[in-house]
Amino acid sequence: MKSLIKMTLVSSAIVLALVGCDDKKNSPAASNKVTISTDAQKEAYALGSSxxxxxxSNLEQNEISADSEYLISGFNETFRNDSQLSKDEVKTVLEAFGKRIQEENKARFEKEKATNTEAGDKFRTDFAKQAGVKQTKSGLLYQIIQEGSGRHPAAEDTVIVHYTGTLIDGRKFDSSYDRNETATFPLNGVIKGWTEGIQLIGVGGKIKLVVPPDLAYGDQSLPAQDDKAGIQPASTLVFEVELLGIDGDNNSNEKEATEPKKSTK
Known part of the structure; x- marks a missing residue:
């Protein structure tokens, strides 16, 4: 079973790069439901469902679409060794299709990058005019909400924080508050804007950071997760961060700090 699952996932990875899905409620495949009676049938159905x-999920993330009726027919007929296309024809079609998808993805990337760059530049210019906002040599914009009475961390320290991260339109992409747990991580292991910005306040302090793309994720994109927004290329990011403590300090104000499963900020 393990080898079969592994083979299926590998096959999925290949298919995901080449085809899409556009559900049709009235297709023949949608109207014919099998009856599940045995454990073997349940296992096979679960494998297909997975x-x-x-x-x-991956096709939607890549914004690729295709006729689901033909997609399912292609799978079923080929699985029965009754494909209407030869192996050479399949290869030729998919190579052309893959090239088209790459070109479309590149065009979409360039459009998103240009749009986000322009919007981010305007947002940072407007934010810089607000009271109390300062800018570092790197281009990081910050507004100290509360100085904090404890010591300032160094880049080599491990900090304990609560934070919210949003896009410039206010949509939230991450929040330790929503998870109801603080985050703990080495300050030199996060994005540059955080490494620099969190050192500007002491323990007990709170700061707002407006991070330009080159100090955040640059041209990378991060997919949306659950109810949180995704991050597009060249995005300016906004964070509000509370520095609760510095790991290892006896006088740190940790507020029930916990180790995170994984830090991405």
Missing amino acids: FASYMK
């Missing part, structure tokens, strides 16, 4: 969910 395959479909994994494929559908």
Whole structure:
């Protein structure tokens, strides 16, 4: 079973780069439901369901679409060794399709980058005019909400924080408050804007950071997760961060700090 699952996931990865899904409620495949009676049938159905969910999710993320009726027919007929296309024809079609998808993705990336760059520049210019806002040599903009009475961390320290991260339009992409747990991580292991910005306040302090793309994720994009927004290329990011403590300090104000499962900020 393990080898079969592994093979299926590998096959999924190949298919995901090449095809898409556009559900049709009235397709023949949608109207014919099987009856699940045995454990073996349940296992086979679960494997197919997992395959479909994994494929559908990744196709939506890549904004690729295709006729689901033909997609399912291609799978079923080929699985029965009754494909209407030869292996060479499939290869030729998919190579052309893959090239088209790459070109579309590149065009979409360039458009998103240009739009986000222009919007980010305007947002930072406007934010810089607000009372109490300062800018560092690197281009990081910050506004100290509360100085904090404890010591300032160094880049080599591990900090304990609560934070909210939003895009410039206010949509939230991450929040330790929403998880109801603080985050703990080495300050030199996060984005440059954080490494520099958190050192500007002491323990007990709070700061607002407006981070330009080159101090954040640059041209990378991060997918949306659950109810949180994704991050597009060249995005300016906004954070409000409370410095609760410095790991290892006896006098740190930790406020029930906990180790995070994984830090991405």
